[in-house]
Amino acid sequence: MGAGGQSRVPVTLKDLASELGIHPSTVSRVLHSTSDVARGAASSATAQKVRDLARERGYSPDPQAKSLRTRRTRALGVIVPRLSDIVLATMYEGIEEAAAENNYSTFVMNSHDSPDEQRRKAEIMLARRVDGLILGDVHDGSDLLPDLRARHIPFVLMNRRHPGFPSATCDDTVGGELVADHLWQAGHRRVSLIAGEPYASTALDRTAGFRQRWQDLGGELPDSSVIWSRFDTEGGKEAAETIVAQPGPVPTAVFAVNDFAAIGAMGTFRAHGLTVGQDIAVVGFNDTSLAAQLPIPLSSVRSPMFQIGRQAMLMLRRVINGEQVDSVRMTPQLFVRESSAASPHRESQRSLAS
Amino acid sequence: MGAGGQSRVPVTLKDLASELGIHPSTVSRVLHSTSDVARGAASSATAQKVRDLARERGYSPDPQAKSLRTRRTRALGVIVPRLSDIVLATMYEGIEEAAAENNYSTFVMNSHDSPDEQRRKAEIMLARRVDGLILGDVHDGSDLLPDLRARHIPFVLMNRRHPGFPSATCDDTVGGELVADHLWQAGHRRVSLIAGEPYASTALDRTAGFRQRWQDLGGELPDSSVIWSRFDTEGGKEAAETIVAQPGPVPTAVFAVNDFAAIGAMGTFRAHGLTVGQDIAVVGFNDTSLAAQLPIPLSSVRSPMFQIGRQAMLMLRRVINGEQVDSVRMTPQLFVRESSAASPHRESQRSLAS
DNA sequence: TGCGGTTACACAATCGTTTGGGTAAGCTAC
DNA sequence: GTAGCTTACCCAAACGATTGTGTAACCGCA
Numbered sequence: 153m154g155a156g157g158q159s160r161v162p163v164t165l166k167d168l169a170s171e172l173g174i175h176p177s178t179v180s181r182v183l184h185s186t187s188d189v190a191r192g193a194a195s196s197a198t199a200q201k202v203r204d205l206a207r208e209r210g211y212s213p214d215p216q217a218k219s220l221r222t223r224r225t226r227a228l229g230v231i232v233p234r235l236s237d238i239v240l241a242t243m244y245e246g247i248e249e250a251a252a253e254n255n256y257s258t259f260v261m262n263s264h265d266s267p268d269e270q271r272r273k274a275e276i277m278l279a280r281r282v283d284g285l286i287l288g289d290v291h292d293g294s295d296l297l298p299d300l301r302a303r304h305i306p307f308v309l310m311n312r313r314h315p316g317f318p319s320a321t322c323d324d325t326v327g328g329e330l331v332a333d334h335l336w337q338a339g340h341r342r343v344s345l346i347a348g349e350p351y352a353s354t355a356l357d358r359t360a361g362f363r364q365r366w367q368d369l370g371g372e373l374p375d376s377s378v379i380w381s382r383f384d385t386e387g388g389k390e391a392a393e394t395i396v397a398q399p400g401p402v403p404t405a406v407f408a409v410n411d412f413a414a415i416g417a418m419g420t421f422r423a424h425g426l427t428v429g430q431d432i433a434v435v436g437f438n439d440t441s442l443a444a445q446l447p448i449p450l451s452s453v454r455s456p457m458f459q460i461g462r463q464a465m466l467m468l469r470r471v472i473n474g475e476q477v478d479s480v481r482m483t484p485q486l487f488v489r490e491s492s493a494a495s496p497h498r499e500s501q502r503s504l505a506s
Numbered sequence: 507m508g509a510g511g512q513s514r515v516p517v518t519l520k521d522l523a524s525e526l527g528i529h530p531s532t533v534s535r536v537l538h539s540t541s542d543v544a545r546g547a548a549s550s551a552t553a554q555k556v557r558d559l560a561r562e563r564g565y566s567p568d569p570q571a572k573s574l575r576t577r578r579t580r581a582l583g584v585i586v587p588r589l590s591d592i593v594l595a596t597m598y599e600g601i602e603e604a605a606a607e608n609n610y611s612t613f614v615m616n617s618h619d620s621p622d623e624q625r626r627k628a629e630i631m632l633a634r635r636v637d638g639l640i641l642g643d644v645h646d647g648s649d650l651l652p653d654l655r656a657r658h659i660p661f662v663l664m665n666r667r668h669p670g671f672p673s674a675t676c677d678d679t680v681g682g683e684l685v686a687d688h689l690w691q692a693g694h695r696r697v698s699l700i701a702g703e704p705y706a707s708t709a710l711d712r713t714a715g716f717r718q719r720w721q722d723l724g725g726e727l728p729d730s731s732v733i734w735s736r737f738d739t740e741g742g743k744e745a746a747e748t749i750v751a752q753p754g755p756v757p758t759a760v761f762a763v764n765d766f767a768a769i770g771a772m773g774t775f776r777a778h779g780l781t782v783g784q785d786i787a788v789v790g791f792n793d794t795s796l797a798a799q800l801p802i803p804l805s806s807v808r809s810p811m812f813q814i815g816r817q818a819m820l821m822l823r824r825v826i827n828g829e830q831v832d833s834v835r836m837t838p839q840l841f842v843r844e845s846s847a848a849s850p851h852r853e854s855q856r857s858l859a860s
Numbered sequence: 861t862g863c864g865g866t867t868a869c870a871c872a873a874t875c876g877t878t879t880g881g882g883t884a885a886g887c888t889a890c
Numbered sequence: 891g892t893a894g895c896t897t898a899c900c901c902a903a904a905c906g907a908t909t910g911t912g913t914a915a916c917c918g919c920a
Contacts, residue, residue, distance in 0.1 A: 162635075164906055175870050180908060195868060212633045216573040217906030220875045225570065235602075236595040244589055245616055252615075257634055259611050262599055279566045280611055281516075385799035415799055422801045445739035445769060447776045447801055518876055529900050534878060549898060571876035574905045863919090871912070882901070888894085 163209045172201060179206075183213075219281070228258045228468060229277030232288040233265040237383070238440050239410075239457055240288055243310060246461020247286060254469055256283075263289050265349070271296055278305065284468045290314050291351040306471040310464035312353040313479060318471065320463035322455035323481040324354050328361025328407075330453055330486040331435050335405045336369045339495040340433060342401065344377045346391040346408035346417055355380075358409040358437060377403065381413060388416025396424050404496035405433035411440045411452055418448065418491070433492035449489035456482045517563045526555060533560075537567075573635070582612045582822060583631030586642040587619040591737070592794050593764075593811055594642055597664060600815020601640060608823060610637075617643050619703070625650055632659065638822045644668050645705040660825040664818035666707040667833060672825065674817035676809035677835035678708050682715025682761075684807055684840040685789050689759045690723045693849040694787060696755065698731045700745040700762035700771055709734075712763040712791060731757065735767060742770025750778050758850035759787035765794045765806055772802065772845070787846035803843035810836045 165183075169176040174194075181193035182202040194202065205211075219225045230247055232240040244260060251258050259277060263270040270289055274296065277285060284306035290297065290313075297317055300307055309319035335343055345362060348355030359378060366373050376398065381391035388408055395417075396402055406421075408414035414436030418428045426432045428448050436443055439454035460482055467477050519537075523530040528548075535547035536556040548556065559565075573579045584601060586594040598614060605612050613631055617624040624643055628650065631639060638660035644651065644667075651671055654661055663673035689697055699716060702709030713732060720727050730752065735745035742762055749771075750756055760775075762768035768790030772782045780786045782802050790797055793808035814836055821831050 165908095166906075174868095176907080177871080177909075178869060180906095181869095184908080192867070193869080198868080214574070214906050215634055216570045216579065217875090218908080219570040220568070220574055220877090220906080221908045223875075235589060235598055236592050238590050238592060238595075241590040241592075241595050244614075248615060252630070257613050257630070260602075260614055261606075262602060276606070276611070280569055385795060389799060412796075415796065415801075418801050419799050419803070428801070441739060442766075442769065442796070445743065445773050447769075447772050447782070449773070519878095520876075530877080531879075531901080532899060534876095535899095538878080546897070547899080552898080568876050571905090572878080574875090574907090575877045575879085577905080861920100864917105866917080867915085869912105869914085871910105873910090874908085875906105878904085880901105880903090883899085885897085885899100887896075890891100890893095 162214065163211050164214070165211075168202065168205055168209065168211060172198075172205060174198065174202075178202075183211075225281050225283055226256050227280065227282045228256050228465070229274070229280070229282040229285045230258050230260045230288065231263050231270060231273050231277070231285065232260065234262045235260060239438050240311065242440075242457040243288065243461035243464070246458040246463075247310075247465045248461075249458075250462040250465035254465070256465070256469070265289055265291075267291060267294065267296070270294075274300070284308075284472045286310050286464050286468055288312070290317075290353070292353065292356070293351075306468065308464055308468045308471060308477070310460060313357075313481075314353065317479075318467055318477045319479045320460050320467055321353070321479070321481055322457075322460060322484050324357030324455075324484075325361035325364075327437060327453040327455065327484040327486075328358040328363070328409075329365040330484065331407045331437075332362045332365035332369065332371075334451075334486055334488060334492070335407065335433065335435065336366065336371060338405075338433065338492065340403075340405040341371060341496075342403045343371075343373065343405045343407065344379065344395045344403040345373070346388055346395075346406060346410075346413050347378050347380045348383055348387075348409040348413065350380050352383075355383075355409050362407055383410045383413060385412045385416035385419070388413030389420050390416075392417035392420035396420070396426075402426070402432065405435070405492065407435045409437045411436035411438050411443050411450065414450055414452070414491075415442070415446065418446075418450070429490045429492065430494055433494070433496070435486075435492050439487055444487070444489065446491075448491050451487060451489045451492040453484045453486050455484045516568065517565050518568070519565075522556065522559055522563065522565060526552075526559060528552065528556075532556075537565075579635050579637055580610050581634065581636045582610050582819070583628070583634070583636040583639045584612050584614045584642065585617050585624060585627050585631070585639065586614065588616045589614060593792050594665065596794075596811040597642065597815035597818070600812040600817075601664075601819045602815075603812075604816040604819035608819075610819070610823070619643055619645075621645060621648065621650070624648075628654070638662075638826045640664050640818050640822055642666070644671075644707070646707065646710070647705075660822065662818055662822045662825060662831070664814060667711075667835075668707065671833075672821055672831045673833045674814050674821055675707070675833070675835055676811075676814060676838050678711030678809075678838075679715035679718075681791060681807040681809065681838040681840075682712040682717070682763075683719040684838065685712075685761045685791075686716045686719035686723065686725075688805075688840055688842060688846070689761065689787065689789065690720065690725060692759075692787065692846065694757075694759040695725060695850075696757045697725070697727065697759045697761065698733065698749045698757040699727070700742055700749075700760060700764075700767050701732050701734045702737055702741075702763040702767065704734050706737075709737075709763050716761055737764045737767060739766045739770035739773070742767030743774045744770075746771035746774035750774070750780075756780070756786065759789070759846065761789045763791045765790035765792050765797050765804065768804055768806070768845075769796070769800065772800075772804070783844045783846065784848055785851065787848070787850070789840075789846050793841055798841070798843065800845075802845050805841060805843045805846040807838045807840050809838045
C-alpha cells in the first residue's frame with residue numbers, strides 16, 4: 153500500500169472540493185498559500201480539513217494543467233556532448249540534486265558535440281516549453297547563443313564558458329598553471345601537451361594557462377609540442393603516438409587536459425617501452441574516480457564537477473527569475489601521484505628502443 | 507533568423523485560425539491528421555494553407571495543453587543508480603536515441619541504489635505524469651515492483667532483471683560462462699570471483715553462470731573464493747585486498763563482474779608485487795571503452811549496453827500501448843586481452859613477497 | 861437601525877488542445 | 891422537387907489548475 157495509495161486516475165481539485173462541499177478555487181487557495189494561515193481564503197478549520205483530505209487522498213496537482221495556466225513548467229533542459237562522459241555525468245548529478253531541491257525536473261539530451269544536433273536538441277527542449285536551458289557543450293564561436301538570447305530564452309553554460317554569457321566552470325586557466333608549476337618544480341624542461349578539442353574552452357584555457365605559466369617560468373613550449381586531440385582514450389592514444397613519432401628526444405612529461413586522454417596516452421607510452429612515472433611523467437585533468445585507482449595512479453587536477461553542476465542549476469534559476477548573474481569559476485586542485493612523482497632521468501636524451 | 511523564428515510567446519492554434527479566418531478545431535484537425543488528405547476536415551486547398559502558415563509561423567503545439575486533453579505526456583521516467591556509472595550512462599544514451607525517434611522525452615534521476623530514494627524518485631516522476639518508467643536499479647526482492655503493477659503503471663526493467671517483470675538485460679549467465687570457459691582453457695584452476703552487490707541480478711547471474719560452468723568443467727570454487735563487493739574501483743580494491751590476505755596461495759585468476767571493480771583489483775595486485783597478465787589473470791565485465799585502453803589491456807565481456815537501452819525504451823512503448831512483452835536477454839561476447847592472455851605459471855604455488 | 865469593514869467563501873474566465881456533434885451548402889439520384 | 895449523402899466547416903465542452911472579482915453573512919459601533 154505504501155504512502156501513495158495513488159490510484160490509476162489521480163484525484164483532482166474538483167474531487168476534493170466536491171467531497172468537502174466547497175469550491176475548487178478554495179481548495180486551490182488553501183493548498184497554494186505559502187503562509188500556513190490561508191490568507192483570507194478559508195477559515196483555519198476549513199483549511200485544515202482541506203489539507204487533511206488532500207494528504208489522505210494523495211493529491212498532487214497535475215503539472216500539465218498547472219503549467220498551462222501559469223506558463224511555467226518547472227522543467228529544465230540540459231544538453232551535454234554525451235552523458236557517457238563521466239565528467240558531464242557527474243555535473244549532471246549536481247544539476248539533478250539542486251533541481252530536486254528546488255522542485256525542478258530535468259530533461260537531458262546528448263548532442264555528440266555537433267552544432268547541428270545541439271540546435272536540434274535545444275529546439276526539442278523548447279518545444280517542450282522548458283523554463284530554461286543548461287548547455288554543457290558550447291563551442292567556441294557558437295551562433296546558437298546569441299540566437300537564444302535574442303529570443304529571450306533563459307540559459308546558462310556549464311563546463312565550457314563563452315565570453316558574454318553566464319557560465320559555471322572550473323577555473324581551467326588556474327588548473328593549467330598548477331600543472332606547469334608542478335612539472336617545472338619536478339625538474340621537467342621538455343614537455344608536450346595533449347590539448348583536447350580546440351573548440352572547447354576547457355581545452356583552450358587549460359592549455360593557455362599551462363603555456364603562459366610555463367613561459368613565465370622560463371620554459372619553452374613550441375607549437376609542435378601542443379597536440380590537439382579528442383577527449384577520449386582513443387584521442388589520447390593517437391596524440392601520444394604523434395608525440396613519440398616526432399623527431400628529437402621524447403619529452404620527459406606530458407600534460408593531457410583530460411583524464412581519459414591521459415589514460416590512452418599512458419597505454420601508448422607503455423607500448424613503446426616507456427614506464428610512466430619513471431621514463432615519462434603524465435598528468436591528467438578532472439581527477440575522475442579512476443585516476444587514483446589506476447595501476448599507475450595518475451596525477452590529475454581535480455575540478456569540482458558536482459559543484460559545477462549544482463552552481464549551473466542555481467544560476468539558471470536566478471536567470472529564470474530575471475536576476476542578473478555573474479559567471480562562476482571554481483578553483484581546481486592538483487593531486488600528485490605516481491605517474492608524475494619522480495624527477496626526470498639524468499640521461500633523458502635517451503631515445504626509444506623501438 | 508534561423509529555422510525557428512519562434513518568438514518569446516509561442517503561436518497557438520487560435521492565432522493560426524484567426525489569421526486564416528477559420529476555426530481552431532479545423533486547424534487542429536489538419537495538423538493532426540496522419541493521412542495527408544485531412545479526412546473530411548478541410549478542403550485540400552485549406553489544408554495546404556494551414557500547413558504552410560503553421561510552418562511559416564513555426565507553430566509547435568503546446569505539450570502541456572495537449573497532455574491535459576489527451577492524458578498522455580509523451581514523457582518517460584528513467585531511474586538509475588547513478589548516471590556517473592558509464593554502464594548506465596551508455597544505456598541511457600540508447601534510451602534517449604530510441605525515445606527521440608519515437609517523439610518521447612525522458613526524465614532521468616539517480617537513486618544511488620537506495621530503495622527509499624528509488625521509491626521517492628519514482629513518485630516524483632509519476633507526479634510529473636510520465637507515461638511510463640524504466641527502472642535500471644531494481645533490487646532483488648524489491649517491493650516497489652508489485653506496487654507499481656497494482657497501480658497499473660507501465661514500466662520495464664533495464665540492466666537488472668526480476669522474475670515476473672519484463673526487462674532488457676545482457677544475458678549475464680552466458681557472460682559468466684564465457685569467462686569460466688576462457689579461464690579453464692587457459693589452464694587456470696585456482697580462481698576467485700569479485701562478485702559485486704548481492705542485490706543486483708547482474709552480479710548474481712554472472713557469478714552463477716561462472717560458478718555453474720566452472721563446476722561442470724570439473725573446477726572447484728569454494729564460497730570463500732567468492733567475494734561480494736561494490737561495483738566501483740574502490741570496491742574492487744577492497745575485494746582484491748581480501749583475496750590476497752586469504753590463507754593459502756593467491757589465485758592465478760580473478761573474475762570481476764564489473765570493469766571498474768577489475769581496475770581497482772588490478773591496482774591492488776600491482777601494489778602487492780603481482781604483475782597482472784603474468785602472475786595473475788584478471789577478467790572484467792561490460793567492456794567499457796576503458797578496458798582496451800588500459801596500460802595493461804583488460805579482458806572483458808562486452809555487453810551491448812547501448813542496445814539494451816534502446817530495447818528497454820522500445821519495450822516500454824509497447825507496454826504503454828497495452829501490448830504484452832517478453833523480456834530480452836542480449837548476448838554478450840568475451841574479448842581476451844593481455845590481462846588474461848598468458849597461462850598460469852608452473853610454480854604457481856608461490857606466495858606473496860610482502 | 862444602519863453603515864463600513866472584515867471573513868469566508870463562490871463564480872467564472874482562462875491557459876491551448878482535442879474531439880463529439882452539429883449544420884449549411886452543394887450534389888446526386890429518382 | 892426532394893430525400894439523402896458528401897463536403898467543409900463551426901461550435902462547444904472538456905482536461906485541471908489559477909486567479910480576479912463578486913457577494914452573502916456577520917461583526918462592531920455610533
